[in-house]
Amino acid sequence: MAGTVVAMLSTSVEMIVLGRILQGIGVAGPKIATRALVRDQFEGEAMARIMSFMFVLFILVPMIAPAMGQAVLAFAGWRAIFAVYLALSILLCIWLVMRQPETLAPQNRIRFHPVTLLQNGSRVLRNRRVSLLIVATGFVFGAHLQYLSTAADIFFDVYGIDSLFPAYFAAFAASIGLASMVNAQVVRRFGMQAMCEYALCGLVAFGLCLLGLSLVWEGHPPLPAFMALGFAIFFCIGFLFGNLNAMAMQSLGQLAGLGASLIASGSSLVAVVFAVAFGAFYNETTIPLASGFLVTGIVGLMLVRLAARASREPVIPVKRGA
Numbered sequence: 523m524a525g526t527v528v529a530m531l532s533t534s535v536e537m538i539v540l541g542r543i544l545q546g547i548g549v550a551g552p553k554i555a556t557r558a559l560v561r562d563q564f565e566g567e568a569m570a571r572i573m574s575f576m577f578v579l580f581i582l583v584p585m586i587a588p589a590m591g592q593a594v595l596a597f598a599g600w601r602a603i604f605a606v607y608l609a610l611s612i613l614l615c616i617w618l619v620m621r622q623p624e625t626l627a628p629q630n631r632i633r634f635h636p637v638t639l640l641q642n643g644s645r646v647l648r649n650r651r652v653s654l655l656i657v658a659t660g661f662v663f664g665a666h667l668q669y670l671s672t673a674a675d676i677f678f679d680v681y682g683i684d685s686l687f688p689a690y691f692a693a694f695a696a697s698i699g700l701a702s703m704v705n706a707q708v709v710r711r712f713g714m715q716a717m718c719e720y721a722l723c724g725l726v727a728f729g730l731c732l733l734g735l736s737l738v739w740e741g742h743p744p745l746p747a748f749m750a751l752g753f754a755i756f757f758c759i760g761f762l763f764g765n766l767n768a769m770a771m772q773s774l775g776q777l778a779g780l781g782a783s784l785i786a787s788g789s790s791l792v793a794v795v796f797a798v799a800f801g802a803f804y805n806e807t808t809i810p811l812a813s814g815f816l817v818t819g820i821v822g823l824m825l826v827r828l829a830a831r832a833s834r835e836p837v838i839p840v841k842r843g844a
Contacts, residue, residue: 523611524548530604545607554783561771561778562625567710569771570717573764574706578699580763588688630776639780646774646781647788651832655770656785658825660792662762665818667797669694672804672811679806681745690749697753701760714765718826721761725819728754733812741807748808755815762822769829 525544532538560572594602632638647653677683677690701721709717732751735743767785774781796814803810 523608523615526604526607526611530601530608541604554779554786557767557771557782557786558779559622559625561774561782566768566772567714570709570714570765570768571706573768574702574709577760577763578702578706582695582699626779632776642777642780643784646777646784649773649832651773651829652770652781652785654825654829654832655766656788657792658822658829659762659766659770659785659789661796661818661822661825662759662766663789663793664796664800665814666759667793668800668814669811671797671801675804675806676808676811680742680808681748693749694752694756697756698760698763701757702764705761705764709765714769715826715830717761718765718769719823721758721765722819722823722826724758725755725762725815726823727819728758729812729815729819732808733816736808736812741805741809743808758819766826 525541525546525548527541528544529538529541532541556576557573560569560576564572590606591603594606598605632642673691673694674687677687683690705717712720728751732743732748732755735747735751770785771778771781796818800810800814800817803813
């Protein structure tokens with residue numbers, strides 16, 4: 523709310539940037555806390571099911587947010603966008619206070635101290651299963667980031683699509699949302715590990731097909747083929763987001779909050795490095811994007827299978843401090 527007010531009342535670009543930084547710091551709290559809330563109340567496939575519903579919302583919001591922003595901008599100006607932020611923040615705060623009980627029992631709370639924080643963080647990262655799944659999640663997120671950073675260029679440079687780009691972009695986003703909804707229904711039957719392996723095998727197969735077509739057509743595969751394979755690829759990715767996060771959270775026990783933060787930040791770091799590395803090879807063709815998807819599928823499958831061998835490790839012990 524504070525960052526929104528600063529941005530809304532700003533008279534310079536620097537003040538807007540400061541407000542946005544404050545907003546980002548504020549948004550980081552709910553992003554981590556919501557995952558910890560889920561971990562406190564659910565385990566295993568039930569947790570993966572709830573995570574899948576969460577990621578459906580994460581995917582649907584970017585699909586409709588640009589249109590909402592344009593509508594607010596057209597009717598009321600740019601400051602009104604921050605007014606909408608502020609109203610939503612107030613409503614969410616009221617809802618949280620009134621409807622969401624605390625999920626962490628007093629006896630399970632950990633004293634906040636820098637030394638305790640470092641010790642528990644080290645315990646999380648030393649867990650082989652968690653660290654492998656952080657990297658796997660980072661590769662998947664990185665492939666998604668690579669697409670996001672080059673999508674507009676690909677559709678324009680390769681296919682000459684400009685004004686209709688939002689529709690094509692929404693089609694791939696809908697694929698992820700659809701997969702998340704399907705995963706929420708079937709993960710209890712097949713299990714998180716199997717769903718991840720199936721999805722990664724599919725990512726390898728479809729990524730290889732897209733790369734092959736891209737090479738045959740000199741980086742300009744037919745648009746219907748690109749859309750069909752892209753839809754299939756993002757359908758596979760949609761299964762991975764919720765399951766990989768839930769699998770990584772399984773071993774955290776009472777370190778759910780700190781663990782969720784490390785998983786999110788660690789996977790984001792891997793993702794940025796991946797996206798920057800593969801994005802640097804963009805050459806106005808689909809070849810770098812297809813290569814990124816293929817590498818993600820192969821490396822992700824290896825990491826997930828290695829993590830499965832470490833699945834019998836005990837829940838990470840907690841250092842509570844003095």
